Each structure stands twice: as structure tokens, then as C-alpha cells.
Amino acid sequence: MRQNPTLKKIAERLNVSISTVSRALKDHPDISPETGRKVKELAELLEYDPNPYAVNLRTHSSKEFAIVVPSLSNFFYHSFISSIEEEARIYGYSVMIYRSSNDPTIEQEILKSCRHKRVSGIFIAITSETDNMEPFLKMDVHGIPVIFFDKVPQYESCNKICVGDEHAAMLAAEEIIKKEIPNVLGIFGDQNMSITKARLKKFATVLQQNGNDINLKTVHACSSAEAEQITWSLLPDWVGKKFTIFCMSDEILAGVMKAIQRKGLSTPTDLGLIAISDGMIPQLFYPEITYAETSGSNLGKLAFNRMMRCIAGSSFAQTIIDESKLVVGGSI
């Protein structure tokens, strides 16, 4: 059970004081080149690294970010995290990943832990049931910037980075119009979610305004299984017509695809299919599914920039929307 080397050890071996070693290691001007060299050599040899606990206790800063997500099995979050990690590494920060399991209680615990650890900042996608802003405001009081991403609260004055729900919905709708599809079945998520409302509204509006009397039917499903079930029961009415299904999210898409396969139908011959997705699931099928991409890595870059501004002192809140792009497969 060996100990890590400390400033003290180095100081003793070199017959200098601890402060000298500390300063030498960070190129303080008070230190002569000679001493500086010797200290750094020995530190290198001993593989010295400052004890982060001691440093933090002294300086109250941790040089690490926390990312909190409801779930990890999610391609979108994965690319978001990758993106943040990449940037953070450049700036000498490390990042810790927390999983709230979509449970507000666990979310609270994580938040508290972050506060005590005095993380430099938090990126968080809140749970669907988070309604109390108070703990987040408390972080601010403690000087810890919070950047919300993807799942963000209603609350106005905070930093939010979101995918462009409207824009993605518009891209999908425009593609449908372009293909001159007369009938559209739109399958959306939970009616109460703001993301559902935003996507639905924009999608319907664009179709109405630009499409010459397209027949649009919309339904809602709260889970993958429900989406499958609904699609399964609705398909008989549509088959034969020229129509396209629009899936609001990956979860919906997964269910819809199962129903389609189960009916023995295939895209784009029997029906068209278009979705809003992060790109993972669309690539599992042949032909690949055309989708409006919600890019986690884009969002990551934007969020990180915002974070660095906050740390630099910018205090005003801002909402940033990332526009998406259409990835053309062969499903429509």
C-alpha cells in the first residue's frame, strides 16, 4: 500500500521548502531556473500529481464537469457526451457522467453531490418529472453554472441548449411535400410533453400551408409498444393508398417499424417512412430510413461553449436552438 508522492517528499529530497516546490511546479516567477528544473525533474521521476482533494480543499475549484442524463442507452446522449469530453480534455477538465434513471429523487442526490464536490459546471438533461427549479437555482447561488440540454425546464431565465424541434419537424414535412404524398400518418409521443407539442404543431402547420390539401392524421403513443400496437391496428385502413408515416422520435420509430415488418410491408414501395431521429435506428434497416437528424455532438459543442462563457463570468441566460439536417435514406 504505497503512498502517492507529495510536495513534502519532493521538498525533503531536494532540501527546499514545500512552497518552493509548489511554485516551481507551476512556473512561478519567484523561482530560479535552476531550482525549477531540479524540482520538475524529480517530480517527473516520482510521477508526482497533486492530490485533487487537497487542492480542492484549498482552492475550492475542481476542474471537472458533471453530465447528468436520464439514461445512457441512447445514441443521442452518447454523442453529446463524447462531444463534451473531447472539448473538456482540451481545456484540462475531466468529466463525470451521472445517470438519473429518470428519477427526480436520484436527480436531487446527484445534484447535491455535485454541489459538495464543487464541480466546475453541470450539463443536465432533466427527468420528465422534474418540476422544482429551486435546487438548480441553488447551484447558481453556489457559483456552479448549470447548462440544460435536450430535456429542459419551462423556466425562463436559465441556459438551455435544445434541438430544433420545429426545424426538424419542418424538414420532415417539407420532404413529404416534395415527394407529393397525399396521405400522412403522423405518430407522436406523449401529448403532455413540450417536445411533442412543438413538433406536432410545426409539422401540421407546414403540411397545411405548403401542401395542397394533404390528408394528415395524427395519433399519440407513450411507448414503443403502444406505437407498434396503434400502427398495427391502423395500417389496414391505409394500405393500398399512397401514404407516408412520420415518426416523431426513435422510440416511436422502433415500434412503428415492428408493425410494418409484421404486416409484411416494406418501404418505400408499400408506404413511405420518415422520422426525427439521432440516426442509430434508421441505419439498422434496409433501405435506411430517411430522418431529420437531432445531433448530439452539435448540441455538445454549443453547450460547451456556453459553459465556458459562464465560467468566464457571463451571467445572462440564453436559449440556443440547434438546427437539424435531413439525412436521406431510401424509405420515402
Place this chain on the structure above:
Amino acid sequence: MRQNPTLKKIAERLNVSISTVSRALKDHPDISPETGRKVKELAELLEYDPNPYAVNLRTHSSKEFAIVVPSLSNFFYHSFISSIEEEARIYGYSVMIYRSSNDPTIEQEILKSCRHKRVSGIFIAITSETDNMEPFLKMDVHGIPVIFFDKVPQYESCNKICVGDEHAAMLAAEEIIKKEIPNVLGIFGDQNMSITKARLKKFATVLQQNGNDINLKTVHACSSAEAEQITWSLLPDWVGKKFTIFCMSDEILAGVMKAIQRKGLSTPTDLGLIAISDGMIPQLFYPEITYAETSGSNLGKLAFNRMMRCIAGSSFAQTIIDESKLVVGGSI
């Protein structure tokens, strides 16, 4: 920028010493019930929580585990992590998740960071290029137990928890025999990976020994795209015969499914399909794909148990294999 409450603040408000507060908070017998109550009340009121940095500096123990994985977009790891987190919460540990991006250099950095943070233990799935055991042995010298899972090193004397490659391969083979399939196309991963060798060997052996002259052809693919390409070029030779495709992993399965769809074939009528998988992808198709499950959560439970034993002082190394089970879909 408010400060967190400290022992000192509580002590001052109550006119007692810091040590008394500290002891009262942990029900030390030296403290009178009266004082204990008062301290705890105020601590509650002030939302006191010990500063983890100070505690660690003093005690050299952190009560937190690290999990290191090559990638997060992986259902298997996700269920492993969930499982560990669940157990850890019970024992009052928290867990941090690190992602090595399958890069040995980053893996090193993470390991170093864990050492300095004096984490209580590490669960790690190593990168495919990790060959140097020395950093891991060094953890041991520092008294930090390391449990390898899933991707484990060759090195003998360390703690390893793995999925039962042989057992899973056997389950798949037996299912094929049971269905009396005369022709089998086995698609495997990179020939150099130990996991490939283990699965291939067992699969072939079981088929040979128990199946009455089953015709088995095996091919290798190093990526999803390659698997698709190979399957696509091979399918014409097989279609018409009664045959089944076996996919060694999810990655392979994804590619194979695309080729199958592209040919317009469907399971189980045109061909049978069976895989070794964590269960995510098989559920995306209809009919769902039959697979031998490699369970991340099982592995998590086993790994956590082993970890707790290590912390309790058990020093001898052990390799544990988790047997898998067959999940029947309708693809064969």
C-alpha cells in the same frame, strides 16, 4: 456565492467544539443524548453535508466506485452500469462512469485520475489494445481493487467477470440442432479476438458432436458493414435451401439483418436467424430475433459482489463466468 455549512459553523452556533459536532453527527458514545439531538437538529436545518474533499484528505477513503468502459452506446454496458449503481446505492457508495473511447492512452489517464482520487474500487472493461498490465497492478499496490469485466486481459492473477462465451454459443447451437436445421451459416467477428475464438470453437464443436452431419460454413467480418456485405454476397447460394444464420454479436447481427431485408427475405420462413446478443437489437425486428442473452445486469451483480469481498480484504484473484440463457423470439 454562499458557502456550504461546516462543522465550525454548527459548533459556533451551539457553543460547543468542532469535535463534539463531528462526533455527535456520527453517534459517538461519548456524546450526551441532549447534545446529540441539538447538533443533529441544527445540521438538518442547515442542510449540512460533510465536505468530501476534507473527509478524503483526512481519511483517505472516498466511498465511490469508478466504472470504465470503451463505449457508452451499448445496451450491455448500460445494464451493467445500472446494476452496479443499484447495488452501490444500497451500500452508500456513489459511482462515476468513465469512457475510454477504446483508446489506451485515455484509459491510462482515467486510471491515473482514479488513483489520485483514491476511488474505492474500479470496474473496467479494457480497450481492445490494452496490453500493459503494469498500471493495473499499480492500482493494487495502492490498495485499490480492480475488477475486470467483459473485456478482460489474458493475465492470470486478477479478478475477472466474463460472459459465458462458450455457454452462449452452446445454447445457440443446441437450438439449431433442436430445430433440425441442415445448413448453418455462422458469421463471426475479428479472427484475432479471443471472444471470437471461444464462441466459434464451442459453436462448431457442439454442432459437430450433436448434430447429425450439419453443414456448417463460417465466415468472419470485422464490422457491421462488412457483415452486411458478406451476407449479401453469400445469400444467393443459400436461398432455397433450409438454412439458418448464426450471428456472433450485435454488431454482426445489425449488418446481417440489413442484407436480409435488402434481399427481401424474412425469418423464419425464408431462413432461420439466431444470435448472441444483449437483447436490444433483436427486439427491434418482427418477428423478434431468438438470441442467447449476455446479461449485463447479471454480470454487474457478480462483479459487485466480488468487489465487496475485495474491499473486505479478500486478496486472492478469481475468474467468474456468467452463464447465459436463451431468449426465444420467432426468427428460427
Place this chain on the structure above:
DNA sequence: TTTTTCTCCGCAAACGTTTGCGGTAACATT
């Protein structure tokens, strides 16, 4: 020579805990 200015370095306090040790009452034992 005396004074000023640098250059380089050490002292010591502080961050918030934990914990061995010792001390002071009050009470029980001779």
C-alpha cells in the same frame, strides 16, 4: 560606504475533517 532594488526562497495560516488523548466535573466506592 550606505542605501535601494531585485532575486529567490521559507514561514505559517488556511481549507474542513477526524481522532487520540487528556481534562473536568459528578457520581459511586472504600
Place this chain on the structure above:
DNA sequence: AATGTTACCGCAAACGTTTGCGGAGAAAAA
């Protein structure tokens, strides 16, 4: 009345850093 117990509590050191301040010696200015 003297001694031995017991129940509570505080002192102070230590964990490994960082940093303001001051000090010694040498070089430059007077």
C-alpha cells in the same frame, strides 16, 4: 474524607495544498 469510576467534552495534530508576507543576500544605485 480520600480514592476510583464514569460520562462528556475540548485541544491539537494531521491530511496535502496554495499563497500572502517577510527576510536574506546580492547586485545596482547613490
